[in-house]
Amino acid sequence: FGVPVVLNSNLVxxxxxxxxxxxxxxxLLYEAGEALRFDEFxxxxxxxxxxxxxQHLGMTRKVVRSKKKRMPFIANGSQWVRANASGIVHNIVNLGDQITKGQVLAEIGSPYGAIFDSVKATRSGILIGKQNIPLVQEGEAMFHVAYFSEDDEEIAGHIENVQEQLLPENDDS
Structure with missing residues (x-):
C-alpha cells in the first residue's frame, strides 16, 4: 500500500x-484523517x-520509480488519550510527532483563558490521530498514539518525509 505506519489491531x-x-x-482497510472532515494528506x-x-495486482501499468521503496513501520498497538476535563482545547502537538510518556499534548481551558487541565501522554509513541474540534467534553478521545518496538525518532522522521512528499505545497505535477 505504501503508507508510513501500519497499525496491527484486534478485531472489533x-x-x-x-x-x-x-x-x-x-x-484492505484504509483509515486516515479526522471523522467528518476531508484531509488533503x-x-x-x-x-x-x-x-x-x-499496480501490484497487475491491473494498471507499472510506473518505474527512482526512489527507494521503504517498508512501513508496524505498530504493536495504539491507545487513545482522553480529555480529563471539559473546555476549550489548545493543541500543542501535531500528527506524526514523536511523543514521550508524560508529555503535555494539549491544554484545556475556559473561554476567559484560565487553564483547567493539561492532557498528558500516557505512553511514548507516535501521534497518528487527533481530534481538531476546539471544544472537548470530559472523557472524549483526543489523541491516538501508536507504539512500536522500533525507534520512535526514526519513525517520526519517516512520517515527516512522507508528509513533505504528499502535501500540496510540494506537488510537482
Whole structure:
C-alpha cells in the first residue's frame, strides 16, 4: 500500500474487518484523517496507496520509480488519550510527532483563558490521530498514539518525509 505506519489491531465486534474474517474475504482497510472532515494528506496518501495496490495486482501499468521503496513501520498497538476535563482545547502537538510518556499534548481551558487541565501522554509513541474540534467534553478521545518496538525518532522522521512528499505545497505535477 505504501503508507508510513501500519497499525496491527484486534478485531472489533460488528466491524467490517470482523465480517470479512468470518467470511474468509480478503480486504484492505484504509483509515486516515479526522471523522467528518476531508484531509488533503490522507486523501493523497490513500490515492497513492490504491494505485500501488492496483499496480501490484497487475491491473494498471507499472510506473518505474527512482526512489527507494521503504517498508512501513508496524505498530504493536495504539491507545487513545482522553480529555480529563471539559473546555476549550489548545493543541500543542501535531500528527506524526514523536511523543514521550508524560508529555503535555494539549491544554484545556475556559473561554476567559484560565487553564483547567493539561492532557498528558500516557505512553511514548507516535501521534497518528487527533481530534481538531476546539471544544472537548470530559472523557472524549483526543489523541491516538501508536507504539512500536522500533525507534520512535526514526519513525517520526519517516512520517515527516512522507508528509513533505504528499502535501500540496510540494506537488510537482
Amino acid at each position: 465486534d460488528g466491524s467490517l474487518r470482523e465480517s470479512a474474517v468470518k467470511n474468509e474475504t480478503k480486504i 490522507s486523501i493523497r496518501a490513500g490515492m497513492k496507496g490504491i494505485l500501488n495496490v492496483l
